Amino acid sequence: MKILVTAKRVEDPESKIKVKPDGSGIVPEGLKYKINPFDEIAVEEALRLSAAHTGDVVVVSIGTKDVHEQLRHALAMGATKAVWVNHTGALDQLAIARLLQKVVEKEKPDLVILGKQSIDDDQNQVGQYLAEFLGWSQATFASKVEALDSDAEKNKQPGLKLTADKKGLTVVREVDGGLSTLECSLPAVVTTDLRLNQPRYASLPGIMKAKSKPIEELTPAALAVDVAPKLTVTKLSSPPARKAGIKVADVPALVEKLKNEAKAF
Amino acid sequence: MPIVLIVAETQPDGGLRKASLNALTAGAQLAKAAGAELHAVVLAKDAGAVAAQVKDYGVKVVHAGSAAHLEHGLAEALAPAIADLAASIKADWVGAAATAQGRDTLPRVAARLNAAMATDVTGFTGSGADVAVMRPMWAGAVIAEVKLHTPVKVFTVRTTEFPAAEKSGGGEVKAFAPAAPKLPTKHVEFKEVKSARPNLTEAKVVVSGGRGTKGDFKEIEALADELNAAVGASRAVCDAGWQPNDLQVGQTGKVVAPQLYVAAGISGAIQHLAGMKGSKTIVAINKDPEAPIFQVADYGLVADLFKALPELRTAIKAAK
Ligand SMILES: Cc1cc2nc3c(=O)[nH]c(=O)nc-3n(C[C@H](O)[C@H](O)[C@H](O)COP(=O)(O)OP(=O)(O)OC[C@H]3O[C@@H](n4cnc5c(N)ncnc54)[C@H](O)[C@@H]3O)c2cc1C
Numbered sequence: 227m228k229i230l231v232t233a234k235r236v237e238d239p240e241s242k243i244k245v246k247p248d249g250s251g252i253v254p255e256g257l258k259y260k261i262n263p264f265d266e267i268a269v270e271e272a273l274r275l276s277a278a279h280t281g282d283v284v285v286v287s288i289g290t291k292d293v294h295e296q297l298r299h300a301l302a303m304g305a306t307k308a309v310w311v312n313h314t315g316a317l318d319q320l321a322i323a324r325l326l327q328k329v330v331e332k333e334k335p336d337l338v339i340l341g342k343q344s345i346d347d348d349q350n351q352v353g354q355y356l357a358e359f360l361g362w363s364q365a366t367f368a369s370k371v372e373a374l375d376s377d378a379e380k381n382k383q384p385g386l387k388l389t390a391d392k393k394g395l396t397v398v399r400e401v402d403g404g405l406s407t408l409e410c411s412l413p414a415v416v417t418t419d420l421r422l423n424q425p426r427y428a429s430l431p432g433i434m435k436a437k438s439k440p441i442e443e444l445t446p447a448a449l450a451v452d453v454a455p456k457l458t459v460t461k462l463s464s465p466p467a468r469k470a471g472i473k474v475a476d477v478p479a480l481v482e483k484l485k486n487e488a489k490a491f
Numbered sequence: 492m493p494i495v496l497i498v499a500e501t502q503p504d505g506g507l508r509k510a511s512l513n514a515l516t517a518g519a520q521l522a523k524a525a526g527a528e529l530h531a532v533v534l535a536k537d538a539g540a541v542a543a544q545v546k547d548y549g550v551k552v553v554h555a556g557s558a559a560h561l562e563h564g565l566a567e568a569l570a571p572a573i574a575d576l577a578a579s580i581k582a583d584w585v586g587a588a589a590t591a592q593g594r595d596t597l598p599r600v601a602a603r604l605n606a607a608m609a610t611d612v613t614g615f616t617g618s619g620a621d622v623a624v625m626r627p628m629w630a631g632a633v634i635a636e637v638k639l640h641t642p643v644k645v646f647t648v649r650t651t652e653f654p655a656a657e658k659s660g661g662g663e664v665k666a667f668a669p670a671a672p673k674l675p676t677k678h679v680e681f682k683e684v685k686s687a688r689p690n691l692t693e694a695k696v697v698v699s700g701g702r703g704t705k706g707d708f709k710e711i712e713a714l715a716d717e718l719n720a721a722v723g724a725s726r727a728v729c730d731a732g733w734q735p736n737d738l739q740v741g742q743t744g745k746v747v748a749p750q751l752y753v754a755a756g757i758s759g760a761i762q763h764l765a766g767m768k769g770s771k772t773i774v775a776i777n778k779d780p781e782a783p784i785f786q787v788a789d790y791g792l793v794a795d796l797f798k799a800l801p802e803l804r805t806a807i808k809a810a811k
């Protein structure tokens with residue numbers, strides 16, 4: 227089973243994001259970068275599936291040479307090979323999905339696993355765009371029935387389950403009001419939610435091995451994709467700050483404020 | 492005249508999802524700014540009843556698409572129906588509430604229409620063909636003004652930023668029958684998490700617990716019941732399996748903006764704040780006086796939640 231996963235480079239979720247005074251971007255100083263947390267879950271799931279059913283895991287990232295860091299991270303976790311789509315400058319979800327479509331057509335995986343959203347853009351779109359462009363089945367927000375402290379998780383069992391005939395994939399999804407289960411026919415596109423798995427740490431031997439694993443370089447031009455943005459961010463601003471509140475001494479003081487000031491009940 | 496098309500969602504029980512009323516308000520605001528007329532579409536096995544309901548909310552035309560294959564709301568089933576309708580009525584904008592179904596389906600609609608898309612829109616600026624949308628990025632640390640440059644533009648709406656639409660005269664219902672595509676995906680089951688409490692995204696009061704509860708939600712629930720509130724949770728709680736996933740409030744969970752939000756044993760990470768900082772009044776109970784949640788709380792109480800919550804419940808009961 228060949229699985230393709232994505233690894234976007236994003237600001238560390240612990241970083242404090244500040245807008246530049248002129249609204250043209252965010253302040254780059256002091257930022258750290260990581261693999262998008264949802265993508266790390268995607269890599270983990272792909273590794274578990276490939277361990278259970280044998281097969282390769284190909285990781286793709288689109289961006290400047292800096293994304294090699296995220297590709298190496300996925301390779302160190304255990305991915306087989308990496309594809310780097312070399313591009314400098316803004317990209318919208320439409321362009322990313324078109325690029326991924328071309329990479330998928332080249333690599334011909336049975337399954338593509340992406341994060342449900344990137345924690346910088348917070349768009350939650352690329353997987354769905356990609357599934358439609360490919361005409362494939364989609365299952366967004368993949369999760370599982372077992373909790374993250376369950377034995378299934380400790381034994382690193384995949385949350386995504388191949389059907390008995392191996393032509394389909396059963397996916398449990400986090401949706402409004404509960405969990406929905408879909409059966410996707412393969413090939414399919416799956417996007418991960420937080421509770422699908424707990425990603426492994428890269429081991430030292432894994433990190434050493436990753437250094438010699440191949441990173442194939444592609445470009446939008448080579449893939450014949452026009453990446454001119456159809457969505458542009460024209461201005462950034464900080465959200466209105468909440469006005470500072472107070473600390474109350476005890477429960478009676480809190481109830482008094484809630485009743486008389488906030489009129490909360 | 493340009494057209495704004497809002498997708499109204501039906502729930503598993505067949506009724507209209509309330510979030511769609513907020514999306515209709517957003518649609519009306521957009522239609523006003525863009526000089527457009529507002530249409531809606533309802534897709535279901537039998538869309539008639541919900542469409543008849545939606546037509547009263549300031550909508551010119553409600554397109555009621557009924558077909559058996561729409562029953563479970565699969566993106567692969569809904570997207571062609573929406574995109575084909577949008578193309579046939581020449582819609583300029585297609586939007587929906589940013590529910591799980593809206594997020595699942597609308598990007599697929601956008602792909603079919605080769606359209607750019609904005610998720611979680613919080614407002615519109617500009618007018619005519621120049622309308623731009625506002626949306627949060629980086630867990631709400633940033634508000635972006637975004638322009639979509641494709642002929643058709645697609646969006647989902649952050650429902651807490653728009654009030655629910657009110658009835659304002661009837662439009663017309665037009666029935667249509669979406670063609671059934673070959674579906675590569677099968678619905679297996681929906682396991683509903685049933686709760687007698689109000690819905691998290693609709694409740695006027697939310698009482699949320701974090702890791703500080705150590706998984707014991709008895710006092711959270713008791714206070715929620717006293718205040719007729721919904722129960723919410725931080726990611727730590729849902730990850731541990733202490734509460735259902737559906738209760739997670741935050742960047743990657745539910746966004747809520749109740750009259751009153753009580754956070755107990757929650758530290759206040761930016762990813763959590765992203766889902767609740769629009770609440771009218773925020774109360775934080777945390778034993779760590781330095782917890783970041785106090786920076787957004789109107790009223791902060793430094794205390795052990797196991798002691799403070801029962802006291803609070805008793806005092807509220809007495810003061811009511
Ligand atoms: C990609 C990504 C997405 C995320 N999305 C979300 C999201 O949508 N929602 C979300 O909530 N988080 C999200 N997070 C996680 C977030 O960063 C925090 O880790 C999480 O919110 C912490 O949960 P918590 O406040 O319950 O736990 P902690 O941070 O561990 O805080 C527990 C708090 O309880 C207090 N406490 C302990 N005992 C008591 C007691 N007896 N009485 C009173 N107070 C007590 C402690 O002082 C502490 O402040 C996300 C993270 C990532 C990386």
Ligand SMILES: Nc1ncnc2c1ncn2[C@@H]1O[C@H](COP(=O)(O)O)[C@@H](O)[C@H]1O
Nearest residue numbers: 232234288340341343344349350351352
């Ligand atoms: N530049 C990129 N390179 C690789 N994958 C990406 C890139 N941008 C987005 N993705 C993938 O698309 C998913 C959804 O992103 P988004 O639609 O931007 O929220 C992410 O979790 C990634 O897996």
